[in-house]
Amino acid sequence: MTWNPQSPGGAARGRAGQQGWGNYPPDKEHSFAGLPRTPKTQAQSLTALREVGGSAKSHPGSAGAQAQTLHPEMRCRRLALGLGFGLLVGVALCSLWLYVENVPPPVYIPYYLPCPEIFNMKLQYKGVKPFQPVAQSQYPQPKLLEPKPSELLTLTSWLAPIVSEGTFDPELLHHIYQPLNLTIGLTVFAVGKYTQFVQRFLESAERFFMQGYRVHYYIFTSDPGAVPGVPLGPGRLLSVIAIRRPSRWEEVSTRRMEAISQHIAARAHREVDYLFCLSVDMVFRNPWGPETLGDLVAAIHPGYFAAPRQQFPYERRHVSTAFVADSEGDFYYGGAVFGGRVARVYEFTRGCHMGILADKANGIMAAWQEESHLNRRFISHKPSKVLSPEYLWDDRRPQPPSLKLIRFSTLDKDTNWLRS
Known part of the structure; x- marks a missing residue:
């Protein structure tokens, strides 16, 4: 926000500055770190914000720590899915084995015999x-x-x-x-x-x-x-x-x-x-x-x-x-x-x-x-x-x-x- 001398507060501050009122309390809405909101202080504040943003990009430690806290939950979920799939495969293999064991022996059907390759x-x-x-x-x-x-x-x-x-x-x-x-x-x-x-x-x-x-x-x-x-x-x-x-x-x-x-x-x-x-x-x-x-x-x-x-x-x-x-x-x-x-x-x-x-x-x-x-x-x-x-x-x-x-x-x- 820039200083507007036409506003009431701006006019008062302008007058105080012109009259030498150095102890005039700054408006907190228009100041940075307790400094008056001047073009110089505004430029300094923008420079400080850019430096803080750059340091956050070069040090992503906080985001990595948050991601690492999610890994144990994902590992548990994957382990549960693997155990469930293995159980299903085991049940299917057991059912197939029981079916093969219970097939009746052949009597007059040569296709079930150990015939030579001629039948193929x-x-x-x-x-x-x-x-x-x-x-x-x-x-x-x-x-x-x-x-x-x-x-x-x-x-x-x-x-x-x-x-x-x-x-x-x-x-x-x-x-x-x-x-x-x-x-x-x-x-x-x-x-x-x-x-x-x-x-x-x-x-x-x-x-x-x-x-x-x-x-x-x-x-x-x-x-x-x-x-x-x-x-x-x-x-x-x-x-x-x-x-x-x-x-x-x-x-x-x-x-x-x-x-x-x-x-x-x-x-x-x-x-x-x-x-x-x-x-x-x-x-x-x-x-x-x-x-x-x-x-x-x-x-x-x-x-x-x-x-x-x-x-x-x-x-x-x-x-x-x-x-x-x-x-x-x-x-x-x-x-x-x-x-x-x-x-x-x-x-x-x-x-x-x-x-x-x-x-x-x-x-x-x-x-x-x-x-x-x-x-x-x-x-x-x-x-x-x-x-x-x-x-x-x-x-x-x-x-x-x-x-x-x-x-x-x-x-x-x-x-x-x-x-x-």
């Missing part, structure tokens, strides 16, 4: 379908020797052709399939003493199997060095795949479906269009050509093609996933011959292997190992083409008049010695 594999072009049990169906059994005992049935009740000599034109089929530039794969298992059959099998295949087409042989063996070097024709390849030798001969049969499905998923689906799975202890007798190609192909067993289905050696125990009722079944198919498009063979072998794993988890082995599961699978997943016993014959049996030509048949062998 997928083909690049085909999604993997989950294993589903199927309901039973009842219908009359088809008869292969209808309508006449000397003639074979040529069509199944689900409209799948039954291939036999005289039901196709080989020249016409060759003209249809040859431009497709197909590659046909063929798998056989030669484990232990069965390696002695590899040479005769390959020599007969080079002579009769899919002549004029590209062929890729896959030999699964526990002794790769025992596979002989058989000369192959142009466009025909051979791959030897090493496998572990099982301790029992039954394991060769039960592990076959697993090995084939793994091989398809890992490799064969990129190399072949069709894949046939045959037994190595057999030989080709006559041409085997493109008439056998189909989505899913099965061969009728030579020992039961004229028998009623009640006499088929199906697995009859209800506890097995391969169980077949007396009222079920079309034909009894042999496990020595099956095939089709590589994607369908993958699904088929994977399904059979899952059934085998489910039985193994429950301490069960089907009556005829993989052949029992193969027949169960073909009942619920019908083959698109059926091969007559011409393509799977037993030379120990006399050839009936209904079979005009034998194309693939067994060798005479001592089975007990081979499995010892």
Whole structure:
């Protein structure tokens, strides 16, 4: 506030100053530290205020002390929040542990078993379908020797052709399939003493199997060095795949479906269009050509093609996933011959292997190992083409008049010695 000589107080002070009244009491509202409010004292007061403000900025000790008094409260609050969060996490983990401990054990669901990595594999072009049990169906059994005992049935009740000599034109089929530039794969298992059959099998295949087409042989063996070097024709390849030798001969049969499905998923689906799975202890007798190609192909067993289905050696125990009722079944198919498009063979072998794993988890082995599961699978997943016993014959049996030509048949062998 400045001095105004026009105000009453200002006029009085002015007069006192002019008259020399030095003891005139200063007005406290217009003074600083008891000094008169003059321009000089006003400037001094402003300078003092600036110095006090600067010293407060350079010494923030009082504000820091006030902030430090808040730290213990914040630490207590954070500690309480941490303890509460830890308690919630502990309760959640305990609940999860109790849930896992109380999950019931699996019975027939192979996905809960310590299965191999095959169940996580997928083909690049085909999604993997989950294993589903199927309901039973009842219908009359088809008869292969209808309508006449000397003639074979040529069509199944689900409209799948039954291939036999005289039901196709080989020249016409060759003209249809040859431009497709197909590659046909063929798998056989030669484990232990069965390696002695590899040479005769390959020599007969080079002579009769899919002549004029590209062929890729896959030999699964526990002794790769025992596979002989058989000369192959142009466009025909051979791959030897090493496998572990099982301790029992039954394991060769039960592990076959697993090995084939793994091989398809890992490799064969990129190399072949069709894949046939045959037994190595057999030989080709006559041409085997493109008439056998189909989505899913099965061969009728030579020992039961004229028998009623009640006499088929199906697995009859209800506890097995391969169980077949007396009222079920079309034909009894042999496990020595099956095939089709590589994607369908993958699904088929994977399904059979899952059934085998489910039985193994429950301490069960089907009556005829993989052949029992193969027949169960073909009942619920019908083959698109059926091969007559011409393509799977037993030379120990006399050839009936209904079979005009034998194309693939067994060798005479001592089975007990081979499995010892």
